[in-house]
Amino acid sequence: MRFTNVKLENWRNFLSVDVALQRRMFLVGPNASGKSNFLDAFRFLREVADPEGGFQRAVRSRGGVSQLRSLHARRYPNVVIEVGAFLDDDQEWSYRIDFTQDNQRNPIIKRETIKNRSHLVLNRPDDSDKADPSRLTQTHLEQVNANKAFRQLQDALSKVQYLHIVPQLVREPERSVGLKRDPYGGDFLEQLASTPKRTLDSRLTRIRDALKVAVPQLAELELKRDVRGVPHLRGLYTHWRKDAGWQTEDQFSDGTLRLLGLLWVLLDGNQPLLLEEPELSLHPEVVRYIPTMMAKLSRKSGRQIIVSTHSQDLLSDTGISSDEILMLQPTPEDTKITEASEDEQVQALLIGGLSAADAVLPRTAPTEASQLSRFGD
Helix, strand or coil: CEEEEEEEEEECCEEEEEEECCCEEEEECCCCCCHHHHHHHHHHHHHHHCCCCCHHHHHHCCCCHHHHECCCCCCCCCEEEEEEEECCCCCEEEEEEEEEECCCCCEEEEEEEEEECCEEEEEECCHHHHHCHHHHHCCCCCCCCCCHHHHHHHHHHHCCEEECCCHHHHHCHHHHCCCCCCCCCCCHHHHHHCCCHHHHHHHHHHHHHHHHHHCCCEEEEEEEECCCCCEEEEEEECCCCCCCCEEEHHHCCHHHHHHHHHHHHHHCCCCCEEEECCCCCCCHHHHCCHHHHHHHHHHHHCCCEEEEECCCCHHHCCCCCHHHEEEEEECCCCEEEEEHHHCHHHHHHHHCCCCHHHHHHHHHCCCCHHHHHHCCC
C-alpha cells in the first residue's frame, strides 16, 4: 500500500491540511511544529483498523477527543482524517473518518466513508445508525462482520509500521512483557525472536555487514535466548581479547541500537513505514547515507517511507527532490504545511544547485533561535 494524499481538519495542531504524498517523504520543521502529530494521524488509522485495537481504544489511548481536537477549532469542531491510497493490486481507495464526543465525552463517529475508484463503498451514518446511535461508537473498518467489502483496505492500514527506538527499552527486555509491536522498541528483541530462523539469519547477516561500516570492530551478530528464554542480541568485537569479545544489547551504544533497529525495520515488510528522527545518536557521516538506503529499498519493495527530521546531514542528499519534502511552519493558531515543490524560493535554490538542507532548513528554522545565545547573561 502507498498513501497518495492526506487531509486533516482540527487534528491536534493542524486546523486544515491537504497534501500529496510521494513514495518517500521528509517532514521538516522546528520543534513542536507537529511532525510527530502528523505521523500520528497514520498511526491512529492503523490502530482503528487493528483487530486488537479499534476506534475507542485509539482515541482513549491519546487522552480522549479533547486532546486530539485542535484548540483553535471553532465553527466545525469535528476531527477529520482522510487518506487516499493505492493498494498492492493498484486499486485506488480512500478512507475518511469524522469524529467528536458526546455530552459524556465519549468518542462518537459523525461520518465514515470509503471509496474504491471513486465508487462509494461505505457512507455512514446510514439508516441503521440513525435507528441505533450506539453503533456510531465503532467504525465499520474495525468490524469483521461489516468490513467484508473493504477488508483489503482494513488489512493494509493495520500493517502500517512506526518506529522510534528508545535504546533503554531495548536494553531492558523485562519491560517488553505484554507489549506487542511497541514502536519504541520495548518488544524489539521479541519481534526478532519470533521471525522464522532462515529469515532472521539472512537479515542479521545483512545488518551485520551494514553495521560494520558504522561499527568497524563488529565481526558477528546473532540472537540467542538466555536460560530463562529471554532473547538477547550478541555482537562479537574483534578488537577485544580472544573469546572475550561478545557483548549483549545492554552494552551496545545508543547509536548502534538505533541503527540496528532502523536497518531491521527497513527490511521488515513492504507496508508504509513511519520514522521519527532516524539520525539521533548516529555519526553525521552515517546519517548522510540514510536517504540512499531508503530509496534503494523502496525501489525494490515499493515501500513508502515517511520521515521526520531536523538533520542537515540527512537532507544534504542531492537525490532528495522538492516534491518529497513537506515544510511545517507554526503560526499563532496552528501549523501550516507547505509542499516544498510549491515554494518558489525553495525551488529556485534547488535549481541553483543547493541541497534540500540548504534550501529548506532555513525556511523552517525558529525565527528567534539566535536569542538562545543570551541565555546566562
